[in-house]
Amino acid sequence: MKKILIAAVAGAALLTVLVLLPKNQPSPAPQARGNENTNVAALPSPAETDVTAVGVTYGDGYLGYLVRPKAEGAYPGVVMVHEWWGLNDNIKQMARVLANEGYTVLAVDLYNGEVAQTPERARELTSGLDQAKALEQLKAAVVRLKSEGVIKVGSLGWCFGGGQSLQLSLNSPLDATVIYYGTLVTDEAKLSAIRWPVLGVFGDQDKSITVESVRAFDAALDKLGVENEIHLYPGVGHAFANPSGANYAPQETKDAWEKTLAFLKKNLQTP
8 A cells, every 4th residue: 555644743743754544434524614814823924025916917817916025036936726715815815925935926816806705605616617718727827927037837726726736737837736635636647747746735534535536646646657745634624724614723734834835945946
């Protein structure tokens, strides 16, 4: 059985160990709720003077939120994709936090300005999404970042956005892919389009993105020779990094974000 990195939490300490994955299905977890809290309590918040952030229109009239460090310089780029709620305050804050680490970040708005206020509306927006058009918007975001002088580009998304991060990676050349508990593809023929490192972050109690699907995804990447880091957090469910959700786990969120920053630095900032 393939070993996957399990990030264990013991009191206030966080450590990573290797263990064998169980074969049983994870137990159900409650659906995330709300949409306007942010990760400010778990993650460092950049000084507003350190970054510039503006709403932009790019490509075929697509909307987005562009953030970059104020200091002059050439920065790698990241296409950031929101959860099923839309481009809300939490995602905008995450774009500013990431930009403060030395990135030009374009947080896309796949809902064209709407932020869902209820799970029912969020479900309607995701189920009614024109995936072909969304993919064109994501690809246009890569083009927009390159127009900013970016050389290396990665993608990053949570939940619905994690799945979109993977979809972009299957259809556009990138330099790094980050998926937080997004819908996975395990077909090797499709995954063969990825020729760069992948970081996956999941919870073992997620009833939407199961341990079995994570294992299959990891095995397919390994078979294809795609460099990857797959982290599975025990005891947490879907959307554990959503600060307004029922499953929010701040320690695991902080640990996952530190892993994300290390991964992006290695693959986007290293010449």
